[in-house]
Each structure stands twice: as structure tokens, then as C-alpha cells.
Amino acid sequence: MALLTRTIRQFPYGLIDTIEDKKIPEGAASAALDWIPLGDRIELRRGYLLVGEVDDGAGRVSGLHVMVKADGTQVLLKTYARKLKYFDESLATPAWVENGTDILPAAASGEDVLFDNYSSLAGAQTFFSSPSSGLYKLMCANPGSLTDLTNTAKNFAGYLRIYFNRIILWGRLKDLTGIYGSYIDSATYTTVSAEILGASGSTTYTGTLAFKGGGATRTCFGLLPSGTTGAGVETFRDDYNGNLIGSLGGSGTINYTTGAYSITFNGVVTSGNVTCDYQWEDSNNGGLGDFTKSSPRTAGQGFVFRQDDAGGAARGVGIYNDILYCLHVLRTWQLAITTTDTGATNLPYRDKVGIPNFRAYVPTGRGIYYVDDANSNDTQLRLLTLQQLTSLVIPTSVSKKTVKGIILGVDLSNYRFDQAAMIEWGDYIVVACRRQNSAANDRVLLYNQKTGAISWHDYFVSCFAIYNGRLMAGDSISNNVYELFSGFDDDDSLISSNFWDTELSELQIEELKKCKKFVVQGLIGVDQSFDVFMNIDNTSFVKVGSIEGTGSYVDRGNAVLVGSNGVGVNIVGGGSGGVNAYNYEHSIRLALDKFSEIKVKFSATGIGYLSVNQYKWWDLRPKGKRIVKKYR
Numbered sequence: 001m002a003l004l005t006r007t008i009r010q011f012p013y014g015l016i017d018t019i020e021d022k023k024i025p026e027g028a029a030s031a032a033l034d035w036i037p038l039g040d041r042i043e044l045r046r047g048y049l050l051v052g053e054v055d056d057g058a059g060r061v062s063g064l065h066v067m068v069k070a071d072g073t074q075v076l077l078k079t080y081a082r083k084l085k086y087f088d089e090s091l092a093t094p095a096w097v098e099n100g101t102d103i104l105p106a107a108a109s110g111e112d113v114l115f116d117n118y119s120s121l122a123g124a125q126t127f128f129s130s131p132s133s134g135l136y137k138l139m140c141a142n143p144g145s146l147t148d149l150t151n152t153a154k155n156f157a158g159y160l161r162i163y164f165n166r167i168i169l170w171g172r173l174k175d176l177t178g179i180y181g182s183y184i185d186s187a188t189y190t191t192v193s194a195e196i197l198g199a200s201g202s203t204t205y206t207g208t209l210a211f212k213g214g215g216a217t218r219t220c221f222g223l224l225p226s227g228t229t230g231a232g233v234e235t236f237r238d239d240y241n242g243n244l245i246g247s248l249g250g251s252g253t254i255n256y257t258t259g260a261y262s263i264t265f266n267g268v269v270t271s272g273n274v275t276c277d278y279q280w281e282d283s284n285n286g287g288l289g290d291f292t293k294s295s296p297r298t299a300g301q302g303f304v305f306r307q308d309d310a311g312g313a314a315r316g317v318g319i320y321n322d323i324l325y326c327l328h329v330l331r332t333w334q335l336a337i338t339t340t341d342t343g344a345t346n347l348p349y350r351d352k353v354g355i356p357n358f359r360a361y362v363p364t365g366r367g368i369y370y371v372d373d374a375n376s377n378d379t380q381l382r383l384l385t386l387q388q389l390t391s392l393v394i395p396t397s398v399s400k401k402t403v404k405g406i407i408l409g410v411d412l413s414n415y416r417f418d419q420a421a422m423i424e425w426g427d428y429i430v431v432a433c434r435r436q437n438s439a440a441n442d443r444v445l446l447y448n449q450k451t452g453a454i455s456w457h458d459y460f461v462s463c464f465a466i467y468n469g470r471l472m473a474g475d476s477i478s479n480n481v482y483e484l485f486s487g488f489d490d491d492d493s494l495i496s497s498n499f500w501d502t503e504l505s506e507l508q509i510e511e512l513k514k515c516k517k518f519v520v521q522g523l524i525g526v527d528q529s530f531d532v533f534m535n536i537d538n539t540s541f542v543k544v545g546s547i548e549g550t551g552s553y554v555d556r557g558n559a560v561l562v563g564s565n566g567v568g569v570n571i572v573g574g575g576s577g578g579v580n581a582y583n584y585e586h587s588i589r590l591a592l593d594k595f596s597e598i599k600v601k602f603s604a605t606g607i608g609y610l611s612v613n614q615y616k617w618w619d620l621r622p623k624g625k626r627i628v629k630k631y632r
Contacts, residue, residue, distance in 0.1 A: 006507045007616035011037045014453030018400060018407050021504035022597060029455075030599065034498035036446065037453045041522065042500055042602075044610040045457055046485040051472065052087055052096045054480060055080070060440070061474025061481060063113030064465040067126040067140045070119075070240035075143050076467050077126070079113045080479040082106065086143035087481075099138075099146055108133035112358070112463075116162040118288060120185060122281045123221045123240050123256055127288060129160050131173045135289055138257075139219055141242035145257035149217050149289035156180055156291055159358050161317055164337065167288045168317050168324065171358060176313035177306070179326050179333075184300040184341060186286035194275040197225065197261070203268050209259035211280040217289065219256050220280040227274040229267040236263065238278075299341040307333045309348065315355045316370075318363035318384075320393065325368055325384060327361055330354045332384075353384075353395050359463060360420035362429065366449065369398070369429050371417045379412040381431065381447060398429075398447060399454065410454045415443065423464035425471050432461035432476070441476040444484070458497055459484055488525065488579060488608045500612075502600045504538070507617055512594045512626050516619035520588070523560055523581040524549045525608025532588060532602060536595035537628045545588035549608065553586040562609045581609040587618070596628050 013028035014037040021030040029037070034045045063079035076087040082102035088095060104111075108130050115128040117140075124140040134150030134157050149155060158171035158180070167182040190211075198205045205225075211218055223238040234248040244252030244263055252263035263274070283289035291302035307314065311331025318325050324335040332353040336345045352374045355361050361370035367385030372395070381399035386392070400409030414436050421432040421441070431445040444459040461484075462476040471484045507513065520532065526549045533541040547553075559580035592598075604610050 004509065004620040004622070005616060005618055006509075006620060007614060008502075009614045010040065011042045012039050012451055012453065013037065014448070014451070014455050015410055016408055017411050018409050021599065022506075023406070024408075024503045026503060026505060028503055029500050030503055031501040032499060033456050034458060035500040035602070036455050037448075037451075039451060039453075041611045041613040044498060044528075044604050047487040048459065049483040049486040051076070051481040051483055052094060055085075055096065055478070057081075057479055059110065059479045060462045060476050061479060062110055062462070063115060063128070063130075064463040064472060064474040064481065065115035065126065065128070066465050066467050066472075067115070067117055067138065067143070068119075068124060069140045070124045073241075074468055075140065076465065076472065076481070077115065077138075077143070078474060078481055079104065080110070080474075082109045084146070088143075097144060099144055103136075103146055103148075104130075104133050112159075114159045114161070114358070116160060116167075118162050118185075120165075121187060121221070122189065122219065122279075125219075127160060127162065127167060129157050129169070131158050131171050133157055135160075137219070137283055137289065139255075141240070142255045142257050145255055147217055147219060147257055147283075149284055151217075151284055151289070154284045154292060155182070155289050159316075162288070163317075163319050163324065167291075169291075170314040170317060170326070175304075177308045177311075177328070179305045179307060179314060179317065179324075179335060180291055181303045181305075182288050183286050183290045183292075183302055185288055186300065187281075188286040189279045189281050191277070191279050193277050195278070197263070197274045197276055198269075199273055200227070200269040200271050204262065204264045205274050206262045207260075209261060209276070209278065211278075212259040215282055217284050218280050218282045220254070220259055220278050221256055223254055223261070223276055223278040225252065225261075225263050225274065225276040227265055227269040228271050229265050230270055231267055234265050303344075305335055305344070305346045307346070307348075311348070311351075311354065315358045316361045318361055318368040318370075320363060320368050320384060321386070323393075325349065327353070327355045327368075327370060329356070330374055350395065353382075355420075356417045357420045360417055360422060360431075362422040362424050364424045364429075364449075367393070369422060369424075369447075370395075371420050371422070371431065371433075373412075373417050377413055379415065379417065381412070381429070381445070398452065401452075410445075419462065419476070421461060421463045423466065423471075425464075425466060430464060430471065432459070432464070432473070434476075444473075457484075498604050500602045504535075504597045504599045506597050507620060509620065509622055510625070512596055512623040512628070514594055514621045514623060515590050515592060515598075515617050516621075517617075518544065518588045518590055518600075518615065519585065519618055520547060520612060520615045521583070521585040522611040522613040523562070524554060524584050524610050525562075525579060525581050525606075526550060527606050528604065528608035528610045529606040530602055530604045530610060532600065534590075534592065535599040535601070536592060537597055537630065541599075541601050544590055544592075545586075546605070547584060547586050549582070549584075549606065551584065551586065554582050554584040556582055558583065579609060581611075594623050594629070 016024040082104040084099040085096040126138040137147040169180040226235040236244040248266040293301040312329030326333040334349040373379040429447040461473040463474040563578040
């Protein structure tokens with residue numbers, strides 16, 4: 001009798017649970033948690049790394065954002081309760097530092113906050129708002145200072161994005177369906193020449209520039225202090241990053257928000273006054289904080305577009321092909337503004353194309369991904385994108401697809417997206433949501449844009465940000481921020497909950513069969529281990545063996561450096577800060593009854609890197625075309 005072998009080498013599909021297990025393709029998972037399909041292998045997800053110190057107390061992170069300084073340095077921000085904090089990596093022990101004290105009003109405590117970045121001649125800036133708070137501006141070089149732009153005669157509070165050099169705002173408590181726009185930034189700058197900072201006789205000069213006394217919403221930029229020392233005239237230049245660099249070796253700092261400066265010359269100023277040229281702007285005067293308009297309106301001024309119909313409240317505004325897609329609860333509008341800002345088209349686009357939460361979408365180069373739960377029994381992840389060979393933008397499902405009349409994909413009906421958050425991270429779309437019976441988000445979905453593979457992970461996330469290429473998450477059940485898919489240490493939940501269940505397979509033998517050996521190959525860390533279970537003919541899983549990182553079948557003589565970060569950053573074979581993993585190949589002897597169909601489960605039981613690169617059935621023996629004994 002010929003002995004047969006069946007090998008599974010590819011894992012391109014991820015989770016497929018919309019059809020019965022026996023009909024999904026080989027290499028797919030019928031159920032899975034905390035394993036990532038990577039095409040040539042499946043890999044246990046990385047850890048859950050706390051960023052900075054613990055912020056005690058009940059709550060959730062209500063906003064998470066990365067602002068970028070003029071020199072490209074990134075600064076991580078978070079909000080919770082009434083607090084705004086920034087992560088200061090320059091400290092001996094990096095820590096979260098609060099901006100002021102409870103800068104958000106009591107009415108906005110715990111309310112979700114949206115941020116967006118803006119850079120102009122006036123410097124690198126970040127604006128943020130929420131419906132019950134106000135409109136705020138940060139100069140990125142000075143994350144510890146704040147400009148409160150809130151002015152009921154000038155602007156509004158809500159959720160915001162910056163498109164076309166203006167703020168687009170929605171979600172006003174007094175107007176849930178209107179879409180608002182600020183001025184296109186008019187670059188209204190005021191120049192100050194030769195402001196006196198002090199008389200001769202000193203080396204260091206400190207104080208506050210005079211511009212701030214004329215208005216709390218003003219910020220400055222472009223400083224050029226100068227003075228005469230024994231070595232000659234020393235002139236300073238502003239690097240727009242808060243530093244003043246002297247032509248003769250002097251140095252200084254400037255806070256663009258408060259106007260506070262400190263300048264140290266290379267020597268004592270010997271004659272005349274120390275003076276400074278600079279500019280200032282007020283974002284509430286023809287800038288991003290100014291939503292006013294004249295009558296009749298002129299190009300570049302503020303606006304409001306009515307989108308009042310049965311679509312419900314506006315939830316988000318995304319841009320694709322230079323058109324603003326305004327996603328409401330049950331309908332989406334297209335808002336197309338001319339390049340000269342002299343005209344616009346504001347029309348309903350699609351019924352039943354909406355989102356459940358203001359973070360439940362993400363604009364990308366491929367289009368706008370969003371969660372569609374208009375039909376709660378058929379929730380889907382969709383992409384609003386150009387239809388092939390046409391100029392039409394249409395929504396297509398990426399969580400389900402029909403192949404030869406069969407719907408393949410992931411069933412989302414048991415999950416809730418009313419607190420959803422989404423972000424694009426490398427090749428992945430990342431979605432946070434909650435299980436049906438959970439009060440807070442407790443699941444993260446990974447969708448691979450290239451392969452279409454989907455996997456689930458047990459993270460608690462209220463909001464996302466990408467910080468120096470790493471995926472950051474605001475916690476949905478605490479005030480802390482975590483780096484996801486990072487490192488190899490995690491709490492016990494990963495060890496106790498992870499699993500990858502394969503398809504229910506006949507192994508391409510349409511009759512009863514027996515198998516004597518099951519061989520698994522991959523990479524494993526020294527402290528890692530995993531169990532192998534099998535389920536024959538829809539019975540229950542039975543443990544058939546374990547693989548240990550210290551086993552004799554592990555090739556400890558040849559290490560592979562595995563990056564400490566997960567998908568999209570450092571991968572197997574590269575990256576610093578990683579650990580060593582080792583090739584293993586282990587044969588498990590089986591003592592199974594005759595079976596028609598079989599399913600395998602892998603479940604990690606230790607801490608460290610783990611992949612399954614292939615598995616094979618050795619010594620398969622056909623036993624005749626008979627019905628499984630339990631069905632006779």
C-alpha cells in the first residue's frame with residue numbers, strides 16, 4: 001500500500017468564518033486569535049508594551065496624536081479626562097508631562113478629541129478640538145504651552161481635519177449635520193522690527209516679546225535677535241524648532257506660544273541695545289481659527305454646507321481624489337470645492353453608506369476604508385475607491401467577497417463598532433472594536449491590504465497613532481498608552497487565549513484514513529513553547545503533542561535575528577533590538593482512530609517568538625470508502 005504525504009506550506013488567507021470549516025481553502029484559519037498570517041507562515045503576535053509611566057485611575061484615553069516638529073522630530077500626545085499630556089523622551093527617564101493643569105473644560109472631561117497637523121511659514125502647528133471643549137493650537141516646538149483659540153464670534157468646537165489649508169469641522173453640538181470650514185490660511189503676518197530686548201552690559205537676556213500683550217491668540221516665529229559684542233555683531237537665526245543659533249557661537253531658545261525667550265551671546269554685549277526682528281500671527285484673523293464670512297461671501301472665507309436629511313449626524317470627513325466624502329450615520333455626501341474656492345458641489349452620494357463612530361474610517365491612497373454597520377446583521381469593512389476602468393467611486397467590501405457564488409470572509413455580526421477606531425499602518429488597516437457583550441473595545445482586527453488576509457487580536461484600544469513607525473494605542477479601559485505588536489513579553493492573556501484553528505480537511509483523500517506522524521517546522525524562541533491539538537470528524541480537540549524552545553529538535557547552532565517589532569516594521573531576519581529565534585522541525589507520533597476529516601489547532605504556551613512555517617502529514621494510509629463510524 002502506498003504511503004502518502006500532505007504538506008501545507010502557504011498561509012495567504014487569514015481567517016475565513018463565513019462558510020463551514022470543511023469548505024475553506026487550505027492554509028486558512030476557521031477560527032483564530034493572536035496569530036498573524038504572513039503568506040509563507042503564521043506568526044504569534046508580539047506583545048503589549050507600556051509607553052512611559054502608568055497613569056493611575058479609571059478612564060480611557062480620549063485622544064492620541066503625533067505632532068511633528070520643524071526638524072521632523074515626532075512628539076506623542078494623549079488626552080484623558082481633562083488632561084493633555086506629551087511624551088518627553090529627552091528626560092533621563094522618558095515620561096508623560098502635562099500641558100497646564102486640566103486644560104479641557106469640565107463639560108469635555110473624557111470626551112473624544114481629534115487632532116491634526118499644519119505647517120506654514122508661521123511654523124509647525126497642531127490644532128485640536130472636541131464638541132464640548134473649544135478650538136486649540138499647539139506650536140509643535142513647545143508642547144508644554146497652549147493657545148486657546150476658542151471664540152464664539154470667530155470659530156466653533158467639534159471634530160476637525162485640515163484639508164486644502166483650512167480646517168474642516170463637523171460634530172457641533174448645536175449642529176450635528178452641518179459641515180464647516182475655516183478661512184483658507186491667508187498668511188496674515190505682522191512684522192516687528194528692532195524690538196529692544198535690553199541694554200548692553202550683559203551676556204544673557206531673558207524676557208517675553210511684546211507681541212503677546214496685544215492678544216492671547218497670537219504666536220510668533222522667525223526671530224532674528226542681534227547685538228554687538230567684543231567679537232563684533234552677533235546675529236541669531238531661528239531654526240523654527242525653538243532654538244536660536246548665534247553666528248559667533250551664542251545660543252538661545254524661544255517659546256513661540258508665550259513669547260518667552262532666553263538668549264546668550266558669545267560674550268558681553270558692549271554697546272547699543274540688544275534688538276530682535278520677528279513676525280507674529282493670530283490664527284483667528286484670516287487663519288485656521290477664523291470661520292467667519294462676509295455677506296456676500298468672498299473666496300477663501302469660512303463656510304457651512306448643509307447636509308440635512310435622513311442620513312443622521314455627520315461622523316467623519318475623508319478626502320479621496322480631491323473630493324471630501326462626508327460620512328454620516330446612514331448616508332454619505334460628496335463635497336467638491338473648486339480650486340479657486342469660488343464654487344462648490346454639495347450632493348448626496350450614497351444611501352446606506354455611513355459609519356457608526358467618528359473614528360470608524362481612515363483615508364488612504366487606495367481610498368477611504370470604513371466600517372459599514374447600517375445592517376447590524378451584515379456588518380462589513382468596506383473601501384470607497386475608484387471602480388476599475390471607470391471614473392466612478394464606489395464602496396466595495398473587503399471583509400467579504402463572493403467567489404463562485406460562495407461568500408468568503410469574516411463574519412463581523414458579533415462585534416460592535418460604536419466606539420471603533422481605525423488607522424493605516426504599513427500594509428495594514430487596523431480596526432479597534434468590541435465584542436457584543438463587552439462595554440469597552442477589546443478586539444483589534446488586522447486587514448492586509450495586499451493579501452486581503454484578516455486576523456483578530458485581543459488588545460484594548462480606544463484610539464491609534466503611528467509614532468516613529470510604531471503602532472501606538474490609547475487604552476480603552478485605562479489612561480495609558482501602549483505600543484502594539486512590540487516585544488515578546490505580555491500578560492497572561494496572550495498565553496491563555498491564543499489559537500490558530502485550521503480548516504477541516506480531507507487531506508485530498510476522499511475516504512477513511514489513518515496517519516502515523518505529524519511534522520511541524522518553523523522558528524521558535526528559547527522560552528517559547530506550543531501545543532498541537534487535533535479534532536477528527538467534528539468531535540473535540542485532543543492534545544497530541546507539544547513543541548518546546550529547548551527541545552533537541554531545535555537547531556540552537558544557527559540563530560535567526562527576529563525584530564522586536566511586529567508586522568510592518570522589523571521583520572524576521574532584520575532589525576535592531578530583536579531576539580534570537582531558532583529553526584525547529586519536530587515529528588509528533590499520532591495514535592488517532594480512522595478519520596475522514598481532520599482539523600489542527602496551534603496554541604502558544606510560553607513567552608517569545610513563534611512561527612509555524614509549514615506542517616505535513618506523514619505516513620497517511622487510506623482505509624477505504626466508508627462512512628465515519630459514528631454516522632453509520
